[in-house]
Amino acid sequence: MLSEKLHDACEYLSENDIFDLCNKIREKISRHRQFKDADWSAPKDDIDKWERLFHAIMPDTIGVYRYLLKFRPKILNPIPYVKKATDHEQLRLEILT
Numbered sequence: 001m002l003s004e005k006l007h008d009a010c011e012y013l014s015e016n017d018i019f020d021l022c023n024k025i026r027e028k029i030s031r032h033r034q035f036k037d038a039d040w041s042a043p044k045d046d047i048d049k050w051e052r053l054f055h056a057i058m059p060d061t062i063g064v065y066r067y068l069l070k071f072r073p074k075i076l077n078p079i080p081y082v083k084k085a086t087d088h089e090q091l092r093l094e095i096l097t
Contacts, residue, residue, distance in 0.1 A: 006056075006057060007057055010057050015063065019059070019063055019064075022054055022057060022064075023067055025050055026054060026074055026076060029051055030075055030076060030078050031074070033047060033076070033077060033078055034078040034080060034081050035081050037081075051076060
């Protein structure tokens with residue numbers, strides 16, 4: 001299984017390298033969950049697999065929280081983006097109909 005191979009490969013990486021890899025996976029998960037209705041967003045099953053992989057390789061140290069110190073941290077379960085019609089869009093739609 002891919003997660004087992006990646007977990008084995010992480011034994012040869014430094015803790016900082018593993019954190020960097022986990023941060024990339026977290027950012028990818030966050031983006032796809034935030035824009036879950038976008039055409040380019042991955043299916044939920046794939047995102048769930050990425051999250052299981054993320055948890056399998058993440059070290060069990062205090063460093064797992066350092067991403068929270070960044071400006072606008074990417075979290076695993078962000079609030080989904082919902083496009084709202086602005087007044088300009090509504091006005092344009094009314095003119096066109």
